């Protein structure tokens with residue numbers, strides 16, 4: 309569940325009033341998500357629309373941030389507004405008449421974001437992967453053009469320190485797997501990689517995109533966007549969107565993802581040379597974050613309960629399959 313902070317009708321009505329989005333019709337806590345508190349909000353905008361307006365009800369997501377810091381949220385607003393203005397399917401926070409979007413509710417930072425229609429593609433097809441690749445490339449191009457910069461907490465140094473903390477808690481075989489991969493990554497990182505970098509989404513899993521049929525309606529959850537290799541973003545997507553149950557790569561989906569991406573931003577030769585390494589790095593990164601939560605759940609409490617624990621084994625399987633791909 310992800311309603312850590314419970315809101316009542318009066319609180320929500322008072323919060324949305326300055327945004328001029330019409331009176332509250334309904335609200336409902338969102339069960340999905342693990343980090344923040346989210347509510348779906350429906351308002352009636354008929355008083356603002358013409359008689360020709362066919363859909364007076366408007367839908368939003370009200371997010372209360374349980375962990376993000378204000379600096380990250382200001383950057384999130386700047387980034388999503390820029391991408392939205394570039395015509396990309398990325399919703400950005402609603403502003404009040406003074407141009408303010410970030411306010412507090414129950415003492416926590418909060419944002420009101422238009423709801424994207426559609427469903428998460430939990431079993432994506434190649435067409436959807438291709439579409440995602442095309443849009444991801446355009447997001448990367450927009451970030452490079454705007455020369456955005458924002459430091460995130462998940463640096464190489466963080467990964468090395470996290471692995472060192474985890475290692476003694478793992479079985480011998482897993483310790484070796486983790487330490488070998490970290491060494492492999494550090495060696496690669498120190499080899500003067502000359503790869504394009506910019507701000508990246510960093511967590512573009514299937515539950516952070518919505519499709520109407522095969523059309524990508526929107527990408528959400530840019531809350532941890534920060535500086536990184538563009539190729540890392542693409543590898544995170546490939547691992548989550550293009551893996552079979554045993555972790556092996558679904559080549560139809562992955563080829564479609566890469567073809568869509570390269571239509572709008574061809575990979576450089578240097579990027580192609582390290583693609584397989586980046587799939588491994590992206591797998592280790594999520595194996596580590598999931599292990600950290602699983603092995604230290606008390607460090608991940610929220611006001612209303614414990615965070616959902618995502619399965620580290622899934623990412624260990626993906627990692628093993630990227631190192632030793634099974635025969636097709």
Ligand SMILES: Nc1ncnc2c1ncn2[C@@H]1O[C@H](COP(=O)(O)OP(=O)(O)OP(=O)(O)O)[C@@H](O)[C@H]1O
Nearest residue numbers: 338340341342343344369421422423424515528529
């Ligand atoms: N703008 C939006 N439009 C449509 N649905 C949304 C939107 N924002 C959030 N949701 C829905 O709410 C769910 C939870 O949101 P989100 O993924 O941001 O949760 P979180 O707990 O903040 O993040 P995470 O689970 O990735 O750590 C999403 O999976 C999605 O189904």
Ligand SMILES: N[C@@H](CCO)C(=O)O
Nearest residue numbers: 511513594597598618
């Ligand atoms: N997408 C992440 C959780 C949020 O960062 C995971 O599946 O491990």
